[in-house]
Amino acid sequence: MLRRLVSISPSSLRLFSSRLYSATSSSSENAEIIDTDRVKNDVFQSISNEIQAEKRHRLFAVVYVNGRQWKVSDGDLINLEGNLPLSVGDEIKLEKVLMVGGANFSLFGRPLLEPHAVTVDAVVVEKKTTNPEAHYVHLNHHQTKFLNWKSDEATVVRIKSVTAKGVEQ
């Protein structure tokens, strides 16, 4: 299986200064530039083919939500900490996308991909409390015991879809 790795400029998926580094060079330090338009176009073309919505290839994305990075794909459930200002049934779009990938390719943002290049749709499916956990403190020889039951709120989000636009040439 051929996997291609492309470094993408921060503002968009379009490569302004196209530089492809060969993976076969002896070390990452003295990577030689083998920039040819043909190779670049080949890579872009194959990624665009993979991304096409009608082919229904499963994509995954790395999104930044709730102070954490999540690797999500279609139908995933993620448990976000805290009572977020969302109500149940709200549809949200996760816009901080760090990476998107398919079976045969990976696109990395530096650090983020442009928000309208990748769309990660999500629904809030549940807001609940977490399972209470005992916070028990026992101080020896002090006749002192504290028992606190700690419980927090959580927001469960279902990822509806991860879609991407074709790579511009």
Add this chain to the structure above:
Amino acid sequence: MPSVPRVDRLKPIYTAAKALNFGWRFSDFLKIPAYNGISRYTNQLHRITVRFCKQSESSVGMRNFIENQLVEIGRKNPSVVIYAQPVRNSNPSIRAEYGNGRTLQINAKNMSESEVSKDIHLLFSRSGEPVVKLESRQSALVPSVQGQWTPITWLPTAMNTEQLPAKQFSEHKSTATSATEYILQNPPK
């Protein structure tokens, strides 16, 4: 009550079987019933019953809640059936029934109006799954799109036919230039 419960009756067997499936659990994976939210979201709360007493002091908050907020909540959630049930000399309670067949009941004795409101809103946003400790913060239908990484995933295929250990595969790789490499690349004049 006999000390040894009888097992030839249907009821204790049925109850035990129910407890196997629905009983209290240590931990579980994150899940939502009925594939909710995969294509669209539907409210999982079907019915909510509030029981209260018209006279007793412990139902004051509940009575105020019914008077001020309940109708508005019902208007906002047309898919949920709301029953207000006055029961004389009873402790007030809120009972919610969900699409997965579970019932959740909260004792609302001596609760203020705002506390009752908070609990009702919690019950509206619940999916009906029991609250348990989660094994993981995320659950996925497909664990990995590109395949799970293994130590041999990116190894060169030339290794397959080589008798190991071989010198070419045993070299220490580093991005830093070693002193030997530097001298070889820049021979002294």
